[in-house]
Amino acid sequence: MNRKTIVFYGGGNMASAIISKMVTSDWSGEDIHVIDRNTEKLERFSKQFGVQVHDKPGSWMAQIDSVVLAVKPQQLPDAIASAKEWMDEALIISIAAGVRIEDLRAMLGQNRICRAMPNTPMKIGKGVCGLYATAEADEDHLFIVKVFAACGDLIWCDKEEMLEGVTAVSGSGPAYVFRFIEALENAGIRYGFNEVQARRLAIATVLGSAELARQSDEPPAELRAKVTSKGGTTYEALKVMQERGFMEMMQDAMDACRRRSAELGEAFHENLESKKD
Numbered sequence: 001m002n003r004k005t006i007v008f009y010g011g012g013n014m015a016s017a018i019i020s021k022m023v024t025s026d027w028s029g030e031d032i033h034v035i036d037r038n039t040e041k042l043e044r045f046s047k048q049f050g051v052q053v054h055d056k057p058g059s060w061m062a063q064i065d066s067v068v069l070a071v072k073p074q075q076l077p078d079a080i081a082s083a084k085e086w087m088d089e090a091l092i093i094s095i096a097a098g099v100r101i102e103d104l105r106a107m108l109g110q111n112r113i114c115r116a117m118p119n120t121p122m123k124i125g126k127g128v129c130g131l132y133a134t135a136e137a138d139e140d141h142l143f144i145v146k147v148f149a150a151c152g153d154l155i156w157c158d159k160e161e162m163l164e165g166v167t168a169v170s171g172s173g174p175a176y177v178f179r180f181i182e183a184l185e186n187a188g189i190r191y192g193f194n195e196v197q198a199r200r201l202a203i204a205t206v207l208g209s210a211e212l213a214r215q216s217d218e219p220p221a222e223l224r225a226k227v228t229s230k231g232g233t234t235y236e237a238l239k240v241m242q243e244r245g246f247m248e249m250m251q252d253a254m255d256a257c258r259r260r261s262a263e264l265g266e267a268f269h270e271n272l273e274s275k276k277d
């Protein structure tokens, strides 16, 4: 693939996570641009990653191959309006949670669009990102993979709505796992370990189990069964989890997340429609 240029509109947490891995792969900082109104953030991007920084869009964007929309959903209309004239020819990659392609198309006036739902472990190359692109972006799949490849695993969705499911499982998922780590750590402290030891116990357990699950041919349910001796200790813990409805609770939590993602998308859509009148 020829050298291509990319702009991140919004230099926040996610842009930083993605760019930090891009510059360790075959991307040069010279080909990556970041727009943010916060000049301190821009300085950090320039120093840490050697990328090109800008406090606003402008005619310098005219030759750009792709723009990653990495602002918060509510910041998106203003950001797009300010750069629209220079994005006609670019592939647009939006990471904004919930914002639908039909609305991106309406704001951009073009349809070469990919929606992505990344997660924060991308910062260390261990993330997972759901992707969905329009037919107009069919030729861009290789490029899209090149943007995210160093960040972790990539899963293409057959339908756009499946991205709401990606948000529920893996986009917001790191927060559930951190919550679980907090629970393990709190128990460790209650059992007499200091905070550092308790955190080590908790993190090593989650990390080791995830890595074992990744390397094993057996599904997680079998790996669980192997820890659970008949009449033993694990059984007692899992029994409490079952009595308290752990699996149902997790399902309800993810349903709520998915619903919220759809609601945010709908609210965004209605807001956009109301401005048309």
Ligand SMILES: NC(=O)C1=CN([C@@H]2O[C@H](COP(=O)(O)OP(=O)(O)OC[C@H]3O[C@@H](n4cnc5c(N)ncnc54)[C@H](O)[C@@H]3O)[C@@H](O)[C@H]2O)C=CC1
Pocket: 009, 010, 011, 012, 013, 014, 015, 035, 036, 037, 038, 041, 055, 070, 071, 072, 073, 075, 078, 079, 095, 096, 097, 117, 118, 119, 120, 171
């Ligand atoms: N944080 C997460 O775990 C995930 C976030 N997302 C999505 O990623 C997007 C970005 O999220 P974060 O990086 O967490 O947000 P953030 O708030 O850290 O970054 C947004 C950046 O955009 C800049 N900005 C906003 N409007 C601007 C404008 N008009 N001109 C110039 N700069 C502007 C802000 O100064 C800020 O630095 C959101 O749409 C979110 O839904 C997606 C997956 C996971």
Ligand SMILES: O=C(O)[C@@H]1CCC=N1
Pocket: 097, 167, 171, 172
């Ligand atoms: O909480 C949020 O809205 C964003 C989207 C996925 C993870 N964080």
